[in-house]
Amino acid sequence: MTIGVGFLLVLALGLLAGWLGYRRGLGFVATHSTEVGAVHSRPGYHAAYVAVLALLPALLLLTIGAVMGPGLVSREVLASVPAGAVGPSDLEQAAFLSEVRGLVSGSYAAAFNPQAESAAAVWKAASLRYGLIFGLGALALGGVGAFWGWTRLRPDFRARTRVEKLTMGLLVLASLVAILTTFGIVASLVFESFRFFQMVSPAEFLFGTKWSPQTAMRADQVGSSGAFGAVPLFWGTVFIGAIIAMVVAIPLGLMTAIYLTQYAAPGFRRWAKPMLEVLAGVPTVVYGFFAALVVAPAVRNFAVSIGISDASSESALAAGLVMGVMIIPFVSSMADDALTAVPRAMRDGSLAMGATPSETIRKVLIPAALPGIVGGVLLAVSRAIGETMIVVMAAGLAANLTANPFNSVTTVTAQIVALLTGDQEFDSAKTLSAFALGLVLFLVTLALNIYALAVVKKYREAYD
Amino acid sequence: MTDRLSTLDAVTPTVWSSPQMQARIRRRYRQERLFKYTGIAALALAAGFLLFLMTSVISDGWTSFKQTEISVPVVFDPVRLGVTAEQAKADPTLLRRANFPGVLADSVAKAHGDEVEIVSDGGWLALREAVEADPALIGKTVPMWVIATSNIDQLAKGRIDLDADEGDRPVNDAEVAAWKRLEAKGDIRTVLNTTFLTSADSVDPELAGIWGALKGSFLTAIITLLISFPVGVLAAIYLEEFAPKNRWTDLIEVSINNLAAVPSIIFGLLGLAVFLNTMNMPRSAPVVGGLTLALMTLPVIVIASRAAIKAVPPSIRDAALGIGASPVQVVTHHVLPLALPGMLTGTILGMARALGETAPLLMIGMRAFLTSVPQGFTQPATALPVQIFIWSDNVSRGFVEKTSGAIIVLLLFLLMINSLAIYLRNRFEVRW
Numbered sequence: 001m002t003i004g005v006g007f008l009l010v011l012a013l014g015l016l017a018g019w020l021g022y023r024r025g026l027g028f029v030a031t032h033s034t035e036v037g038a039v040h041s042r043p044g045y046h047a048a049y050v051a052v053l054a055l056l057p058a059l060l061l062l063t064i065g066a067v068m069g070p071g072l073v074s075r076e077v078l079a080s081v082p083a084g085a086v087g088p089s090d091l092e093q094a095a096f097l098s099e100v101r102g103l104v105s106g107s108y109a110a111a112f113n114p115q116a117e118s119a120a121a122v123w124k125a126a127s128l129r130y131g132l133i134f135g136l137g138a139l140a141l142g143g144v145g146a147f148w149g150w151t152r153l154r155p156d157f158r159a160r161t162r163v164e165k166l167t168m169g170l171l172v173l174a175s176l177v178a179i180l181t182t183f184g185i186v187a188s189l190v191f192e193s194f195r196f197f198q199m200v201s202p203a204e205f206l207f208g209t210k211w212s213p214q215t216a217m218r219a220d221q222v223g224s225s226g227a228f229g230a231v232p233l234f235w236g237t238v239f240i241g242a243i244i245a246m247v248v249a250i251p252l253g254l255m256t257a258i259y260l261t262q263y264a265a266p267g268f269r270r271w272a273k274p275m276l277e278v279l280a281g282v283p284t285v286v287y288g289f290f291a292a293l294v295v296a297p298a299v300r301n302f303a304v305s306i307g308i309s310d311a312s313s314e315s316a317l318a319a320g321l322v323m324g325v326m327i328i329p330f331v332s333s334m335a336d337d338a339l340t341a342v343p344r345a346m347r348d349g350s351l352a353m354g355a356t357p358s359e360t361i362r363k364v365l366i367p368a369a370l371p372g373i374v375g376g377v378l379l380a381v382s383r384a385i386g387e388t389m390i391v392v393m394a395a396g397l398a399a400n401l402t403a404n405p406f407n408s409v410t411t412v413t414a415q416i417v418a419l420l421t422g423d424q425e426f427d428s429a430k431t432l433s434a435f436a437l438g439l440v441l442f443l444v445t446l447a448l449n450i451y452a453l454a455v456v457k458k459y460r461e462a463y464d
Numbered sequence: 465m466t467d468r469l470s471t472l473d474a475v476t477p478t479v480w481s482s483p484q485m486q487a488r489i490r491r492r493y494r495q496e497r498l499f500k501y502t503g504i505a506a507l508a509l510a511a512g513f514l515l516f517l518m519t520s521v522i523s524d525g526w527t528s529f530k531q532t533e534i535s536v537p538v539v540f541d542p543v544r545l546g547v548t549a550e551q552a553k554a555d556p557t558l559l560r561r562a563n564f565p566g567v568l569a570d571s572v573a574k575a576h577g578d579e580v581e582i583v584s585d586g587g588w589l590a591l592r593e594a595v596e597a598d599p600a601l602i603g604k605t606v607p608m609w610v611i612a613t614s615n616i617d618q619l620a621k622g623r624i625d626l627d628a629d630e631g632d633r634p635v636n637d638a639e640v641a642a643w644k645r646l647e648a649k650g651d652i653r654t655v656l657n658t659t660f661l662t663s664a665d666s667v668d669p670e671l672a673g674i675w676g677a678l679k680g681s682f683l684t685a686i687i688t689l690l691i692s693f694p695v696g697v698l699a700a701i702y703l704e705e706f707a708p709k710n711r712w713t714d715l716i717e718v719s720i721n722n723l724a725a726v727p728s729i730i731f732g733l734l735g736l737a738v739f740l741n742t743m744n745m746p747r748s749a750p751v752v753g754g755l756t757l758a759l760m761t762l763p764v765i766v767i768a769s770r771a772a773i774k775a776v777p778p779s780i781r782d783a784a785l786g787i788g789a790s791p792v793q794v795v796t797h798h799v800l801p802l803a804l805p806g807m808l809t810g811t812i813l814g815m816a817r818a819l820g821e822t823a824p825l826l827m828i829g830m831r832a833f834l835t836s837v838p839q840g841f842t843q844p845a846t847a848l849p850v851q852i853f854i855w856s857d858n859v860s861r862g863f864v865e866k867t868s869g870a871i872i873v874l875l876l877f878l879l880m881i882n883s884l885a886i887y888l889r890n891r892f893e894v895r896w
Binding site: 067071160164167168170171172173174175176177178179181182184185188189191192251252253255256258259260263272275276278279281282283284285286287288289290292293294325328329356357358359361362379382383385386387388389392393413416417420421434435438441442445446449450453 | 492493495496498499500502503504505506507509510511513514517520521694695696698699701702703706707715716719720721722723725726727728729730731733734736737738742743744759762763766790791792816817820821822823826827829831849850852853856864867868871874875878882
């Protein structure tokens with residue numbers, strides 16, 4: 001709360017500093033109005049220079065305060081409680097602190113722990129004190145910065161150059177966020193996977209065929225070992241995402257692309273393309289709901305009617321079908337790009353020889369566009385195996401190693417969700433295995449993407 | 465092959481009127497038509513699926529915007545309530561502890577019998593609101609409309625197949641009889657479902673609403689937009705206008721292109737490992753969800769913004785540089801304003817994707833069961849797609865209806881956002 005007020009005050013200080021800088025700059029212009037080039041920068045740059053000097057250090061301090069403040073307050077509160085009143089474990093301390101927070105915010109009328117009442121007072125005092133320290137510190141720092149900047153302003157002071165240097169720094173920082181994100185993903189996945197592989201051998205994980213991650217909470221429980229052979233998961237992912245979904249998406253996506261690029265009148269195209277975009281824009285959770293509620297029962301009834309009595313209500317086929325439909329627009333737009341990149345002369349040549357349009361498409365365009373189409377399909381596969389909600393809602397969690405599409409299989413993504421939702425301890429092999437699965441998924445999709453993009457790029461260059 | 469060619473030679477293949485030639489041409493044209501129809505069929509199949517999905521969601525969900533109420537003459541008995549009108553006037557907080565559920569149960573039993581439950585567990589809240597507004601009601605008998613249970617609600621909406629056996633349908637015969645009695649007396653009506661639009665989740669379908677989830681989605685989207693838009697635009701400007709060609713910028717480009725294709729659930733794992741476990745940020749909070757989705761949306765915005773910047777013709781930059789503008793001034797005065805519509809369109813499309821995203825939010829715990837509307841960025845919240853996911857687990861008829869209703873709201877929002885993007889694109893985009 002106090003940090004928020006401090007933030008507003010610092011912003012006001014920045015505005016004031018900017019205004020002072022602007023006035024100063026205007027003054028330079030007025031006094032040197034007859035000499036060309038005597039004033040280096042326009043008043044706006046003087047303003048920006050002073051404002052930045054006021055804001056940058058102050059905001060930095062406030063951010064530090066906002067990040068560290070709660071930790072400092074919690075430590076003080078825990079120190080104020082008589083020893084032994086709160087258990088030593090992190091869980092008990094966290095529970096106590098959340099109780100105190102509830103008392104302070106007024107959402108709890110009374111506390112369960114007798115110490116909480118007095119701790120709440122300590123909390124209030126400490127958070128006010130730290131808020132004041134950081135808030136006033138930031139204001140003072142901002143004031144010093146603004147004053148120093150203001151005294152440096154001269155008619156020949158190169159304010160614009162300095163402001164532009166800062167801007168460049170900001171631009172570089174922003175583009176580093178992408179690298180940081182990639183690094184963060186790799187680091188967190190590798191780190192947690194490493195911890196997992198200390199408990200389970202990588203060979204068992206990658207080649208084992210039994211998946212049952214239920215580890216016991218107590219040592220004396222039965223079946224406490226858990227099995228982490230991920231092959232059934234990999235198979236389920238490939239079966240749903242790369243086989244069933246692609247059987248649906250490749251013909252349909254390719255044919256829609258062919259029809260739209262080669263046959264459809266421009267007016268029809270204008271209507272049909274947004275329709276495909278709508279199909280692509282429907283959130284996956286909606287597809288998942290539809291798959292679970294409508295498609296899965298229909299598939300099951302169909303299976304029973306053709307004599308498969310053990311058909312599961314959560315079948316690979318239902319999830320795969322719906323995922324295939326979801327991927328159609330993606331395959332279609334990739335094929336569209338590939339087909340339109342084929343030089344017009346090839347198509348015209350074939351037509352001029354007397355081939356019908358369909359013969360031209362099948363014998364000239366598709367072979368010529370094949371690398372592009374294959375690249376697009378690979379990208380579609382990478383998207384399908386990373387898709388989560390449809391399989392979570394429609395494919396089930398039974399890790400079966402089966403090629404029967406009416407049976408239930410599970411996928412890597414569905415297992416990640418199942419392993420990490422719910423309350424577990426973060427050190428168990430069960431939760432850590434989710435990160436190992438995530439690492440495999442990340443590496444596979446990455447490899448697919450890099451390879452597919454290389455194929456598509458090479459193909460484009462061939463016709464450029 | 466060769467013998468076929470030789471027989472063709474025998475009848476001179478270039479004679480177009482020969483029956484063989486005519487047959488071949490017919491076959492080829494038939495194949496042509498067939499191919500074309502396959503294309504139309506593929507398109508029709510995709511359109512048909514979309515239509516099927518939409519109609520099934522809308523027909524299941526549109527009734528969730530309606531609510532069934534039952535007329536009950538409520539006897540505000542001060543003894544049963546535990547509060548008299550004078551006490552309530554002097555100290556309104558007493559009403560918080562007054563026995564409204566008991567009063568409602570008595571009144572319902574008196575008017576409609578008590579063999580089956582027809583009034584929702586939360587129906588008494590309307591009574592309390594009425595008395596809080598006017599304490600003088602205590603001691604009087606007031607006719608009021610009270611929310612019905614989900615089963616009566618589904619019966620009134622015609623969602624239950626009455627011809628099915630009692631064991632096969634979710635409502636029993638006693639409830640059907642009670643509903644028919646209410647219909648006959650005219651003590652039942654269907655009104656706009658304000659509960660669905662204004663409240664948060666609940667265990668009872670008739671009391672569950674989407675406002676909590678919707679507000680959670682808004683809070684998350686605000687954080688996502690505030691982070692991903694400036695960072696994305698700045699990164700795009702740097703890469704497109706200033707970056708030198710070296711290994712570092714190549715690395716940045718590669719990582720942006722790859723991040724755009726990383727499965728969304730991986731971002732959820734990142735959020736869980738970094739924001740929750742390393743930085744100890746609050747679980748289930750919109751601020752963490754917004755950060756995670758911002759990282760996911762960032763590459764989309766960067767790629768769209770770069771395309772928009774690339775579309776600005778170099779002659780404009782050259783002209784500005786020629787009259788003495790610094791490179792930064794060229795960007796801020798000319799390139800940025802010209803590229804902004806394209807950047808905004810890309811950002812809006814990226815936000816639409818983020819708004820419909822579920823998996824990363826599940827990873828950071830935004831799937832909690834929350835009966836109160838979130839009040840801030842650090843309080844536990846859920847988001848609309850996650851709410852859909854939570855409800856979809858529930859098999860009761862009332863929740864299937866509510867899930868579809870929530871999907872309708874989500875799709876409406878996405879439609880509005882995308883229309884805005886299309887409008888912006890058509891209105892402001894300049895073709896050079």
